[in-house]
Amino acid sequence: MDQLNNIKDLDNLSLVIHGPNDLRLEQTPIKDTLEPNECLLETHSCGFCGTDIHLMDHGRMADFIVKEPLVIGHETSARVVAVGGDVKNLKVGDRVAVETAIPCQKCDYCRAGRYNLCPISNTQARGLPPKHGCLRRYYAHPADFLFKLPDNVSWEEGAMCEPFSCIVHACRRLNIMAGHNVLVCGAGAMGMMAFLCAKAFGANKVFVTDINKSRLALADKLGADKTYAIDPKTFNDFDMAQTVVKDMGCNPDISIECTGNDSSTSMAIYATKNGGKVGIVGLGGLKSTVPLVHTAMREIDLIGVCRFKDDYPLAIELIASGKVNLKPLITHKFPITEAIEALKFMKKNVEGSLKIMVHY
Incomplete structure (x- = not known):
């Protein structure tokens, strides 16, 4: 050739x-x-x-x-x-x-x-x-x-389509839609994209937790409804869940866990409403200790997320349209x-x- x-x-x-x-x-x-x-x-x-x-x-x-x-x-x-x-x-x-x-x-x-x-x-x-x-x-x-890539999508945004497509897949799996209140655990790159994508999908309130204050400041700047700086030395997963519920005025319909940390995952389960969903995006150890009894008795669905499936076109469209920056x-x-x-x-x-x- x-x-x-x-x-x-x-x-x-x-x-x-x-x-x-x-x-x-x-x-x-x-x-x-x-x-x-x-x-x-x-x-x-x-x-x-x-x-x-x-x-x-x-x-x-x-x-x-x-x-x-x-x-x-x-x-x-x-x-x-x-x-x-x-x-x-x-x-x-x-x-x-x-x-x-x-x-x-x-x-x-x-x-x-x-x-x-x-x-x-x-x-x-x-x-x-x-x-x-x-x-x-x-x-x-x-x-x-x-x-x-459309002309208005930069090279760097094009490279971000891979992790962002994982988040689009998560939001689709969780069926986020207009009116939902969402908790995002973790404000790293995946957590940031999760909160931005949830907003683009029509979520009402999106709250974000992390231990890194500078990342939370960026989340605030980009439109998070409320952020929480977690001190790992004093963190209590159940108490943190109650704080989120009080501030949100209700239990979140959906939580997206992006840290892979057991305590953070437990907090997401405690916070999520009866019959709600928790999406597992962050991956930690091969075995986890979380309050599964709460998920069973309150019929909370734990939703696994594996990469992406036909999600690149929507990811690119969300970026090109300006709905996600x-x-x-x-x-x-x-x-x-x-x-x-x-x-x-x-x-x-x-x-x-x-x-x-x-x-x-």
Whole structure:
């Protein structure tokens, strides 16, 4: 294919993990032949999340273990630089958001429309072993999982579509709608997007909790109805729930837990109204201690959230329409040559930092 002539000679600087605390910037091979349904992408922006920190620190994320060098990164926007023979929905030069977990499209889950639960997608999620991620200049990706960005959506917002699509999926799973009162636990990037998305879905009041006062100040600025600075030394999950209920004037219809912390999850359960829902977005340990008796006796639904499912188009539309503004969440930017420093900076959780973005 003429588009791929001399592709092996191009710079493909990549962020590669070799094991715990062993990150390296190095050149990686570029695929020189595309499948008929693939596009070759040139990365522009890529964000980091907690998954990348786990990989850096431990060489693993849950059961995903780094056994050989792995390119990390999965929150990305890119430009199409070549297309396979069967690709009709995209052309060279298009700017795209990249849906990074690739299902088999053949199993019962995929055929039922729940492709995010496809067992194959767990082994084909970019940036988790064994599937190379997006923090490299060039890589090939199936066109069916690329979404063209409108002109008014920036590269950085395009990269944010991956985590934001997880939140859109959560809000859809929880069926948030006009009039609902919502509690969001955690004001990190996911919690911020959760409260913004809940508002866009029509929620009446949205309250937000966190231990980081600067993040809560940003939540206040962006329209949260009330925020709560939690002191972990004196935090009592039941008392905090009663405070939220008193201030809201009712129990929240829906709570979205974005911290993965057992105490925070317990607080969300205590606060949520009888017959309400608690969405589990943040992931902590493999086992959890929460008041399940309360969920049973009060018929509170615990709703699991696994990545995204047909959520990129709505995520992009919410951003493009201005109903959700993600730009204030992007607080720090680094060039690819400083990608290792960027990830270490994120781990420090510096006051005022939220979403870290790396640029090519």
